[in-house]
Amino acid sequence: MSAVQSVSGKSPSATPETHDVVVVGAGFAGMYMLHRLRGLKMTARVFEQGDGVGGTWYWNRYPGARCDVESMQYSYSFSDELQQEWDWSERYAPQAEILKYANHVADRFDLRPDIQFNTRVDRCVFDEDTNRWSVTTSDGATVVAAFVVLATGCLSNARMPDIEGISGFKGKVYHTGNWPHEPVDFTGLRVGMIGTGSSAIQSVPVIAEQAKHLTVFQRTANFSIPARNAPLTAEEREIFRKNYPEVRRFAREEARNGIYTELPDRGALDDGDNDRRAKYEARWRHGGLTFMSVYNNLALDKTANDTAADFVREKIAEIVKDPDTVKLLQPNSHPIGTKRICIDTDYFVTFNRPNVTLVDIKSNPIEEVLPHAVRAGGKDVEIDALVLATGFDAMTGSVAKIDIRGRNGQTLNQKWAEGPKTYLGLMSAGFPNLFIVTGPGSPSVLSNMIVSIEQHVDWIADCAAYMRAHGFEAMEATKEAEDDWVAHVNEVAHTTLYPQANSWYMGANIPGKPRIFMPYIGGVGPYRQICNDVAAKGYEGFAMTGAEEARKVAAS
Numbered sequence: 001m002s003a004v005q006s007v008s009g010k011s012p013s014a015t016p017e018t019h020d021v022v023v024v025g026a027g028f029a030g031m032y033m034l035h036r037l038r039g040l041k042m043t044a045r046v047f048e049q050g051d052g053v054g055g056t057w058y059w060n061r062y063p064g065a066r067c068d069v070e071s072m073q074y075s076y077s078f079s080d081e082l083q084q085e086w087d088w089s090e091r092y093a094p095q096a097e098i099l100k101y102a103n104h105v106a107d108r109f110d111l112r113p114d115i116q117f118n119t120r121v122d123r124c125v126f127d128e129d130t131n132r133w134s135v136t137t138s139d140g141a142t143v144v145a146a147f148v149v150l151a152t153g154c155l156s157n158a159r160m161p162d163i164e165g166i167s168g169f170k171g172k173v174y175h176t177g178n179w180p181h182e183p184v185d186f187t188g189l190r191v192g193m194i195g196t197g198s199s200a201i202q203s204v205p206v207i208a209e210q211a212k213h214l215t216v217f218q219r220t221a222n223f224s225i226p227a228r229n230a231p232l233t234a235e236e237r238e239i240f241r242k243n244y245p246e247v248r249r250f251a252r253e254e255a256r257n258g259i260y261t262e263l264p265d266r267g268a269l270d271d272g273d274n275d276r277r278a279k280y281e282a283r284w285r286h287g288g289l290t291f292m293s294v295y296n297n298l299a300l301d302k303t304a305n306d307t308a309a310d311f312v313r314e315k316i317a318e319i320v321k322d323p324d325t326v327k328l329l330q331p332n333s334h335p336i337g338t339k340r341i342c343i344d345t346d347y348f349v350t351f352n353r354p355n356v357t358l359v360d361i362k363s364n365p366i367e368e369v370l371p372h373a374v375r376a377g378g379k380d381v382e383i384d385a386l387v388l389a390t391g392f393d394a395m396t397g398s399v400a401k402i403d404i405r406g407r408n409g410q411t412l413n414q415k416w417a418e419g420p421k422t423y424l425g426l427m428s429a430g431f432p433n434l435f436i437v438t439g440p441g442s443p444s445v446l447s448n449m450i451v452s453i454e455q456h457v458d459w460i461a462d463c464a465a466y467m468r469a470h471g472f473e474a475m476e477a478t479k480e481a482e483d484d485w486v487a488h489v490n491e492v493a494h495t496t497l498y499p500q501a502n503s504w505y506m507g508a509n510i511p512g513k514p515r516i517f518m519p520y521i522g523g524v525g526p527y528r529q530i531c532n533d534v535a536a537k538g539y540e541g542f543a544m545t546g547a548e549e550a551r552k553v554a555a556s
């Protein structure tokens with residue numbers, strides 16, 4: 001039940017509600033945005049299509065779902081009281097605990113009164129005469145706002161695979177990114193899972209324990225590092241809490257990926273075989289994403305990258321008993337780290353279980369789903385339930401679902417038909433007063449996302465305050481600044497190995513989606529500095545207009 005009474009039922013001709021800001025989405029980005037706007041005494045309405053806060057952690061309730069950035073770092077830093085008082089139970093908190101945290105934040109900062117749940121934003125239209133957005137929602141209501149902030153999430157649009165026959169399957173079909181709220185019991189069932197990305201890697205070991213049989217349909221093998229998850233002791237929590245000022249500062253300013261960790265000072269080829277192996281072994285034993293920061297050139301130099309990839313491939317061969325399964329599970333199609341690296345608990349060892357089978361759908365593609373089976377390579381695998389771990393239409397999927405119309409009635413989808421174009425990932429030319437949180441062209445999914453979310457939200461809030469203080473009514477990215485930024489994002493990406501992978505960073509998982517490397521790979525520290533410098537120079541690269549100028553432009 002929404003805390004804000006739905007405005008549905010209002011006659012369309014009634015004067016629309018007016019707010020300073022409409023925020024779309026009540027995940028970590030939308031919640032913090034609301035908090036900051038409140039601090040500025042701006043009126044805001046948040047629309048969220050789900051019936052609760054938490055975004056990712058509201059939707060992704062699949063077995064084994066948890067964060068892969070350590071919880072003491074994958075948490076808000078904006079309130080010291082909050083980070084001092086919240087007790088994370090494990091090194092990587094499970095989904096339910098992260099959702100509880102999101103709800104705690106909503107209550108602690110009294111956010112719910114300004115959030116309207118169960119309401120999707122369908123349409124946003126910019127009125128060039130008034131410099132206002134008209135926002136139409138799924139309940140038929142329209143509200144008017146000076147600013148719209150898209151806090152719609154980078155991984156919030158679950159991707160349904162285009163496989164013939166799925167709708168005729170007689171058992172239950174689940175998508176990891178839109179999991180039921182009630183517990184799902186696979187006891188005694190033969191389960192099929194399509195996909196082997198991060199969500200599959202987390203859920204396979206858990207589902208295998210329960211199901212009678214689990215068949216995993218794999219198109220691309222992925223690199224995964226053990227999480228080494230464990231309960232957090234009070235002492236470990238205390239170390240973080242005492243050091244939070246430095247931990248957070250480092251994550252924001254110095255780390256490339258927003259994670260507090262040692263920065264490597266040498267490349268993989270600077271060490272001899274034995275030393276290198278010992279370092280990889282130590283990181284493998286430590287577990288987690290920092291495996292990729294053993295050396296400073298793993299994302300840049302293929303020969304260096306091969307040493308890390310070979311190490312993980314050897315580990316897979318040590319863990320998995322069946323030689324054919326080993327070959328299938330060893331990733332060979334991309335350099336390590338160029339697809340989102342996965343963090344697991346017992347993923348590879350699960351394939352030693354007698355009730356787990358791996359089917360290679362690269363060489364034997366799925367032909368169709370039958371009422372009681374999946375047919376791949378001419379063979380039918382009988383199943384009672386189907387789990388789709390097929391990921392998301394990442395970064396642009398949720399934005400593309402909204403009919404957004406900027407200057408001259410141009411839609412954002414038209415503008416982004418050849419790939420997303422933004423300045424700093426924050427705004428797109430021709431769409432004034434429309435901000436995106438962790439949009440394409442910003443570090444976003446290559447980082448600890450809460451670090452990136454807080455940076456974007458702070459920048460947007462400061463910018464809105466600046467505009468109000470100076471009497472500006474409209475702001476938008478200039479085309480020149482946007483073109484330069486898009487070129488820079490591409491140039492930096494192509495100095496790395498990342499574009500070599502057919503990854504969702506490139507839009508490669510969505511048929512027909514333009515192949516553009518979407519996130520900014522320059523690192524969260526340098527990126528923050530660029531954004532700060534832009535603001536310090538009076539929002540360089542953005543055009544700002546006041547009421548009078550806007551009237552002149554409209555009249556000419």
Ligand SMILES: Cc1cc2nc3c(=O)[nH]c(=O)nc-3n(C[C@H](O)[C@H](O)[C@H](O)COP(=O)(O)OP(=O)(O)OC[C@H]3O[C@@H](n4cnc5c(N)ncnc54)[C@H](O)[C@@H]3O)c2cc1C
Pocket residue numbers: 024025026027028029030047048049050054055056057058060065066067068069074119120121122151152153154155156199398401402437438447448449450453
């Ligand atoms: C399984 C999983 C694990 C992850 N683990 C990590 C991790 O360990 N570390 C990390 O840094 N990141 C992780 N991420 C990325 C994660 O998405 C971000 O960390 C973060 O939660 C994003 O917050 P957000 O508010 O930007 O977006 P979201 O949490 O996706 O929230 C966006 C919200 O907007 C709503 N919405 C979208 N469109 C509309 C619309 N038109 N109208 C109304 N509402 C709308 C959605 O319903 C959603 O609730 C993970 C992602 C997944 C899927």
